[in-house]
Every structure is written in C-alpha cells, then in structure tokens.
Amino acid sequence: MDTIIVNGATYWLPENNNDVITLVNEASNNNEIICVRGSGHSFPLIGDLETEQKSSTGKTYKYIMLAKMYAVVMPDHNTVRVQAGCHLGVDPFDPTGISTVENSLCYYLDNVGTNAGDPSLNRALPDLGGITHQTVGGFLSTASSGGSTQFSFEDAIVSVDVVTCQGGHAAVTTFTKPTSGDPDDPFYAVGIASMGLFGVIVSATFSCIPQFYIEGSETIEYADKCSLINLFGTSPELPNMQTFLEQTQYTRLMWWPQQNNVPNTDLSRMVVWQASRTDQAGAADWAKHAYELMGEKPSADGLKPYEEVPYFLGSPIPANIAANLLYRAIGQWPTWLKNLFGEKNHLEYEIIKLLVEGNYPTKIFPAIMDIFVTVDTPTNKNKGPQLFSDRWYTGLPMDNQMSDQLMPVWFTELWIDINQSEQVMDKLKAYYDAQPITIDLSFSCEIYAARHNDFWLSPSYQQDVIRIDVFWFGYNQGDPATFYQSFWDLLAEFNYRPHWGKYIPDTVNGTPGVTYISARYPKWNDWMTLRNTMDPKQVFVNDYWRGKLGIPVV
Ligand SMILES: Cc1cc2nc3c(=O)[nH]c(=O)nc-3n(C[C@H](O)[C@H](O)[C@H](O)COP(=O)(O)OP(=O)(O)OC[C@H]3O[C@@H](n4cnc5c(N)ncnc54)[C@H](O)[C@@H]3O)c2cc1C
Incomplete structure (x- = not known):
C-alpha cells in the first residue's frame, strides 16, 4: 500500500x-x-x-x-x-x-x-x-x-x-x-x-x-441601511432575520460588524448573498438581464457566475494576493514593522507604530472597507447589487474562489435555534458596538442557516438553526481560541451547538465545554453507548x- x-x-x-x-x-x-x-x-x-x-x-x-x-x-x-x-x-x-x-x-x-x-x-x-x-x-x-x-x-x-x-x-x-x-x-x-x-x-x-441552476444577487449595504432584512428592529416593514432565513432558498450573510468611531459616518456592512433555483433558460435570462444592466455582451455559455472579489484578467487570484498582503500586514502587526526597523531604530518604530495604531480605527480600517467591501451604488460596475446565475455546483459554493492558502480562514460556528435569531443578532450587535476595532476584530462574521434533521449529533438536530460563524484570518498572530472565548461565553444563553469541524470550546463561562455541549443533545448518551x-x-x-x-x- x-x-x-x-x-x-x-x-x-x-x-x-x-x-x-x-x-x-x-x-x-x-x-x-x-x-x-x-x-x-x-x-x-x-x-x-x-x-x-x-x-x-x-x-x-x-x-x-x-x-x-x-x-x-x-x-x-x-x-x-x-x-x-x-x-x-x-x-x-x-x-x-x-x-x-x-x-x-x-x-x-x-x-x-x-x-x-x-x-x-x-x-x-x-x-x-x-x-x-x-x-x-x-x-x-x-x-x-x-x-x-x-x-x-x-x-x-x-x-x-x-x-x-x-x-x-x-x-x-x-x-x-x-x-x-x-x-x-x-x-x-x-x-x-x-x-x-x-x-x-x-x-x-x-x-x-x-x-438545476441558480439565479441570485449579492447586495452590499451599510448594516443600518440594509434594504432586505430588518436586522435590528429599525425597519419593521422588512422581513426579520428569521423570516428572511426561512423564506430565502439559499442565502449567506457576511456581516462586517465594526462600529465607526467617527460620529455620523457609517462603517458596518451587511453583504447579503441570496439565490433561488431555476432552470437553464431562467439562468440565461437572468444573466442576460445582468449583462444588459452592466452594458456588456452576454457570455457565450449564457451564465454569469458570481464574483466574490473583483476579477483581474479573468481570475480571482490577483485580488486574493492583494487581500493576503493586506490581511497579513494587519494580522502580523506590529511584528513585521519591528523586524523592518531592527533594534537600532527603535524610536522610529515606536513613532510609526503609534501613528498607525492611532489612525487604524478611524481612518485606515474604514479606508480598507471602502476598497474591499464597497457599498453598492447605482453607478457601480453592476449598476447596483451584483446579479449572478450559474450551475448548482459552481454557484452554491460561493467561497470556492477564495484561496485556502492565500486567504486561510478559521472559524468557530455556533448553531442556534432559528426562533432566537433576533435576540442573537441584538446580543451580538451590542457586543460589537462596544468593541474597539482591533486586529482580531478586523474580520467578518458569517451568518447563515441550516435545515433540521434527525441525526443525533447534528447541530441542527430537530431544529432549524441560525449559524453564527466568527472568522479568524489564518495568518493572524495569537490564539483564535482566546478570541473565540468571548463569543462562546457571550452566546451561552442561546444553547448553541458548535460546528464539529471548526473551533469547539473547552470551557463555556467556566463550565467544561463538554458539559455545556452534551446538554444540548437529547440523544448524546445513546450516541455514546452505541459508539x-x-x-x-x-x-x-x-x-x-x-x-x-x-x-x-x-
Ligand atoms: C474555507 C472553508 C469553508 C468551509 N465552509 C463550510 C460550509 O459552508 N459549511 C459547513 O458546514 N462547513 C464548512 N467548512 C467546514 C468543513 O466542511 C469541515 O471542516 C469538513 O469536515 C471538512 O471536510 P474534510 O474532507 O476536509 O475533512 P477533514 O477536515 O479532513 O476531517 C474532518 C473529520 O472527519 C473525519 N473523517 C474524514 N473522512 C472520514 C472518513 N472517510 N471516515 C471517517 N471519518 C472521516 C476526520 O477524521 C475528522 O474527524 C468550511 C471549512 C473551510 C476551511
């Protein structure tokens, strides 16, 4: 062998x-x-x-x-x-x-x-x-x-x-x-x-x-101006989070939850990706419509694949490289700066460090967001939200175009009864609003859903769930578990079940993680006995x- x-x-x-x-x-x-x-x-x-x-x-x-x-x-x-x-x-x-x-x-x-x-x-x-x-x-x-x-x-x-x-x-x-x-x-x-x-x-x-095929859109808006979901109770005319997750066939939200330290200016974004099933003709019609809006010729295959990052010469790799350089610079701050200046130039190092850190939350991070998470405008390339259509297996996995090596992302993902969606979002918003924009908090939080099933240790065992997926850039310094501990403790009251393939808590508010997690699964003991x-x-x-x-x- x-x-x-x-x-x-x-x-x-x-x-x-x-x-x-x-x-x-x-x-x-x-x-x-x-x-x-x-x-x-x-x-x-x-x-x-x-x-x-x-x-x-x-x-x-x-x-x-x-x-x-x-x-x-x-x-x-x-x-x-x-x-x-x-x-x-x-x-x-x-x-x-x-x-x-x-x-x-x-x-x-x-x-x-x-x-x-x-x-x-x-x-x-x-x-x-x-x-x-x-x-x-x-x-x-x-x-x-x-x-x-x-x-x-x-x-x-x-x-x-x-x-x-x-x-x-x-x-x-x-x-x-x-x-x-x-x-x-x-x-x-x-x-x-x-x-x-x-x-x-x-x-x-x-x-x-x-x-089947899919057709859909991605809308990038300031979170407090989200036109699709009543995210935080301020737009009662819109579906609330639970309703949106239940009514949309396929969806994924990318929340950039950072609050701006500059009064009266927006920063936090909600990126809403949503899609529904269609057939080949429907996908082609949707693509044609999208290309017409953009003022471009329809593609030869009649589809318009989603672009998670801007494509350069038909490839997402250059954008991945740019994001890698930027996020490495953030994630390994200030070690690389210190190495650059060496021991002899310590004063210069301290001055630049102070300057950058002083401006990071108010100027540098907002500028990064404007470049990488650009809010839709009627005059952008797509003339508003990005529309896309694709085959099922190339369209649904919307993150395939992000490189595992250039943009490695690690996660903890907490699955919570979908009936608690509003309360969870409010709790998270209150938490994020109170946080300074640090390196660890420079990334996003993914929100999506899963359908119930009867598998004994599935985190959606017998309940539809909202999933809170907190991102950590793989090249960051530090220990993701330390960062995640705040979320594990904060959301404990919602009886979450963690994703088994992502970071799993060893403790929850001082209780052993296994005590907390096993209590969430009615069939835990049966599973153990059978195992x-x-x-x-x-x-x-x-x-x-x-x-x-x-x-x-x-
Ligand atoms: C960038 C990224 C995106 C992701 N997106 C999603 C997502 O959208 N939704 C989601 O739910 N998860 C997502 N995940 C998590 C991912 O789906 C899980 O980590 C999954 O288990 C990975 O599959 P794998 O083949 O790499 O298994 P591995 O990570 O290699 O193994 C996972 C576990 O399965 C066991 N295992 C593997 N093969 C077998 C086998 N044949 N028999 C018995 N045991 C086996 C291993 O021993 C291990 O315990 C994502 C992860 C990353 C890094």
Missing part, C-alpha cells in the same frame, strides 16, 4: 475496502489509533492530530487518507454511490494531487446524463457548503451543511458503509436510512456527525435530484475527540 507524508504525518493510501479493513485490523492488533484525513479543512482538528503523532494514552496514530477511493457509480438514475475519499468538487491543494474537477462527485452528477447521451438525466444534490474542496467522508463526519432551511445535503443521504471494529475485528457495516423514518435508528447516529468515531466511512449513497459498542477497543478515539467529547479511556 502506498503512503504519503503530509505535515510530518505518514498517511496510508488504501485503494479499496479490503485495504481499509487490513489497516483497521493492524491498528486493533497493534494498539494503534486510526486517524482519517479527508481534505484537512477542519481546524484545528487535523493539524492537532498530525502534530501529536501519538495519543496521551501512549498509542501511536495510524493515519489514513482515502484519496485513492473516489469511485462514483449510479445504481439507478436517481441514486449515487460514492467512495468516501471522493471530493465534492476539486480540492486545489490536495497533497496527493489526485483530486480533479472531473473526478469530483458534483461534476460527475452534473454531467452524468449528458455523458450517457441524455442531458435530462443530469443530476444534482439539494445543497452544498460554501466550498466544495471537502471529501464526502469529511463533510458527513462533521455534519457540514449548506446555507438553507429549505434544502439540505443531509436529506439526500440514503446509507453509509463504515469499516467498524466491533469485537476487535474490522468489517464493513452498512447503516441505511430506515423506511419507517424511525429517528432512533442507528443510521441517525452514524450517517452524519460521527467524527470518524464509529469507524472509517468507505462509501455513501445519496438520493439525487434533477440538475462504545461499535468500537470497544477505542481504535478510533484520538486525543482531540476524546477531549472534546469527554470519552473516558478504557
């Missing part, structure tokens, strides 16, 4: 289920712990595991990547079975170099009919996250989800095949959605949010829907999940 070294960890690259079974049996016999990596997009989880190399119990980690297990088959026109190492879309930084657009799940589905000579059989999944670099196994394991209360990825799952290690012997176990819909069926423990703790997911089966039965030797329990979930050592 081949191996590859990623960040100092040696990963086995199994090619089929038997290889995975062999690896799990070896781990069981040799007292090792299996650590699976998908595309490594869960921070700090995957990095921590790669650094540790062994558990505090003394057991060595056995690392596995399913990069060679990406086959896709369709047993019938509406069902797809995919190996868990398959990426949803291309992962541009896949360390094995195997991931391509063409071998990704979404591309396969979108073209499956055309390739068979009948485009009417092209297929889709109901929803996708903001990026599609993830593997199927990783996306399922952390209950990742797109921004919709109306459609969900989770609703499409029919079954998962998992290499488990019951009784110390590895074997493939299939968990299938019960036709009865019984929410107590083990399928709902394992299919989503199993964190790799039941075993290695080797494949999954999804129910597909007909291919212990499926993995009695704890072959799949690494230190990260042991700590976050409070799994005692056996």
Whole structure:
C-alpha cells in the first residue's frame, strides 16, 4: 500500500475496502489509533492530530487518507454511490494531487446524463457548503451543511458503509436510512456527525435530484441601511432575520460588524448573498438581464457566475494576493514593522507604530472597507447589487474562489435555534458596538442557516438553526481560541451547538465545554453507548475527540 507524508504525518493510501479493513485490523492488533484525513479543512482538528503523532494514552496514530477511493457509480438514475475519499468538487491543494474537477462527485452528477447521451438525466444534490474542496467522508463526519432551511445535503443521504471494529475485528457495516423514518435508528447516529468515531466511512449513497441552476444577487449595504432584512428592529416593514432565513432558498450573510468611531459616518456592512433555483433558460435570462444592466455582451455559455472579489484578467487570484498582503500586514502587526526597523531604530518604530495604531480605527480600517467591501451604488460596475446565475455546483459554493492558502480562514460556528435569531443578532450587535476595532476584530462574521434533521449529533438536530460563524484570518498572530472565548461565553444563553469541524470550546463561562455541549443533545448518551459498542477497543478515539467529547479511556 502506498503512503504519503503530509505535515510530518505518514498517511496510508488504501485503494479499496479490503485495504481499509487490513489497516483497521493492524491498528486493533497493534494498539494503534486510526486517524482519517479527508481534505484537512477542519481546524484545528487535523493539524492537532498530525502534530501529536501519538495519543496521551501512549498509542501511536495510524493515519489514513482515502484519496485513492473516489469511485462514483449510479445504481439507478436517481441514486449515487460514492467512495468516501471522493471530493465534492476539486480540492486545489490536495497533497496527493489526485483530486480533479472531473473526478469530483458534483461534476460527475452534473454531467452524468449528458455523458450517457441524455442531458435530462443530469443530476444534482439539494445543497452544498460554501466550498466544495471537502471529501464526502469529511463533510458527513462533521455534519457540514449548506446555507438553507429549505434544502439540505443531509436529506439526500440514503446509507453509509463504515469499516467498524466491533469485537476487535474490522468489517464493513452498512447503516441505511430506515423506511419507517424511525429517528432512533442507528443510521441517525452514524450517517452524519460521527467524527470518524464509529469507524472509517468507505462509501455513501445519496438520493439525487434533477440538475438545476441558480439565479441570485449579492447586495452590499451599510448594516443600518440594509434594504432586505430588518436586522435590528429599525425597519419593521422588512422581513426579520428569521423570516428572511426561512423564506430565502439559499442565502449567506457576511456581516462586517465594526462600529465607526467617527460620529455620523457609517462603517458596518451587511453583504447579503441570496439565490433561488431555476432552470437553464431562467439562468440565461437572468444573466442576460445582468449583462444588459452592466452594458456588456452576454457570455457565450449564457451564465454569469458570481464574483466574490473583483476579477483581474479573468481570475480571482490577483485580488486574493492583494487581500493576503493586506490581511497579513494587519494580522502580523506590529511584528513585521519591528523586524523592518531592527533594534537600532527603535524610536522610529515606536513613532510609526503609534501613528498607525492611532489612525487604524478611524481612518485606515474604514479606508480598507471602502476598497474591499464597497457599498453598492447605482453607478457601480453592476449598476447596483451584483446579479449572478450559474450551475448548482459552481454557484452554491460561493467561497470556492477564495484561496485556502492565500486567504486561510478559521472559524468557530455556533448553531442556534432559528426562533432566537433576533435576540442573537441584538446580543451580538451590542457586543460589537462596544468593541474597539482591533486586529482580531478586523474580520467578518458569517451568518447563515441550516435545515433540521434527525441525526443525533447534528447541530441542527430537530431544529432549524441560525449559524453564527466568527472568522479568524489564518495568518493572524495569537490564539483564535482566546478570541473565540468571548463569543462562546457571550452566546451561552442561546444553547448553541458548535460546528464539529471548526473551533469547539473547552470551557463555556467556566463550565467544561463538554458539559455545556452534551446538554444540548437529547440523544448524546445513546450516541455514546452505541459508539462504545461499535468500537470497544477505542481504535478510533484520538486525543482531540476524546477531549472534546469527554470519552473516558478504557
Ligand atoms: C474555507 C472553508 C469553508 C468551509 N465552509 C463550510 C460550509 O459552508 N459549511 C459547513 O458546514 N462547513 C464548512 N467548512 C467546514 C468543513 O466542511 C469541515 O471542516 C469538513 O469536515 C471538512 O471536510 P474534510 O474532507 O476536509 O475533512 P477533514 O477536515 O479532513 O476531517 C474532518 C473529520 O472527519 C473525519 N473523517 C474524514 N473522512 C472520514 C472518513 N472517510 N471516515 C471517517 N471519518 C472521516 C476526520 O477524521 C475528522 O474527524 C468550511 C471549512 C473551510 C476551511
């Protein structure tokens, strides 16, 4: 079996289920712990595991990547079975170099009919996250989800095949959605949010829907002048946040919550991305309309893809580079300035530092916002909000064009009952309004939603949710967990459930994080009991999940 070294960890690259079974049996016999990596997009989880190399119990980690297990088959026109190492879309930084657009799940589905000579059989999944670099196994394991209360990825799952290690012997176990819909069926423990703790997911089966397109808009406004949502109770004629999240098919809000220190001038922005389903003709009409407004010729393919950043020579990379330089300069302030001046020029360093820091909140940061988060005007390039139309799998993941390496973003994401949307927004606004504009607070806060499901440890277990996703620029100095602690404590009263693939609190207002989190899940104990039965030797329990979930050592 081949191996590859990623960040100092040696990963086995199994090619089929038997290889995975062999690896799990070896781990069981040799007292090792299996650590699976998908595309490594869960921070700090995957990095921590790669650094540790062994558990505090003394057991060595056995690392596995399913990069060679990406086959896709369709047993019938509406069902797809995919190996868990398959990426949803291309992962541009896949360390094995195997991931391509063409071998990704979404591309396969979108073209499956055309390739068979009948485009009417092209297929889709109901929803996708903001990026599609993830593997199927990783996306399922952390209950990742797109921004919709109306459609969900989770609703499409029919079954998962998992290499488990019951009784110390590895074997493939299939968990299938019960036709009865019984929410107590083990399928709902394992299919989503199993964190790799039941075993290695080797494949999954999804129910597909007909291919679709999307049409939509992105509106950039000052938050206190938002024309789409009654954000803070001052525009009662508009839908409130909950209603907006419930009525909009697909949406994502990017809130730049910084309050201006200059009286009577606006600063805080709300960027509202929203889209609805359409067909190819609808997408083409929408694109034509958008191009007409812009005074440009329609594109040859009849679509008008969303541009998250201004494109230069047809590419988002130059804007990514500019943002990288700027955010690195902010994030690593003032270390680079100090290095630039050296010990000998300490006085000059102090003068410039004082000058910059004195002007940062009132002049420098507002100027950055004007350049990078420019409020719509009737005379801008789009003649108002940006309109876009696209295929489902290139349009829904609106953040694919941001580079994971140039603009790495880490998150903590708190999922809260959607009925509390207004109260959460008010609480956050009061918090942000009182904060000075610091380096850590120079970034945005994403707000979106997720649809309820019955998966026991899904953060949207049996409730639609509003998701508060606080951003941290990956090249910032300092510890994101320290920054996030304020949010974990502030929003504790809303009984949030944290996203499993993002930063998870170790404490909440002084209470152990696991005490707070476990109380949010009615089926927590059932999940734990089933997990212990499926993995009695704890072959799949690494230190990260042991700590976050409070799994005692056996
Ligand atoms: C830029 C960015 C954007 C994001 N956007 C969204 C979004 O819009 N919505 C959202 O919900 N989340 C989002 N996420 C979070 C992301 O979806 C999760 O972190 C997801 O788990 C990453 O998938 P992965 O393939 O990288 O898995 P990894 O991060 O590699 O692994 C995640 C977990 O899954 C386990 N695992 C992976 N594969 C298997 C397998 N085959 N069997 C068993 N266990 C396995 C791993 O052991 C680990 O515990 C985003 C993350 C980033 C960095």
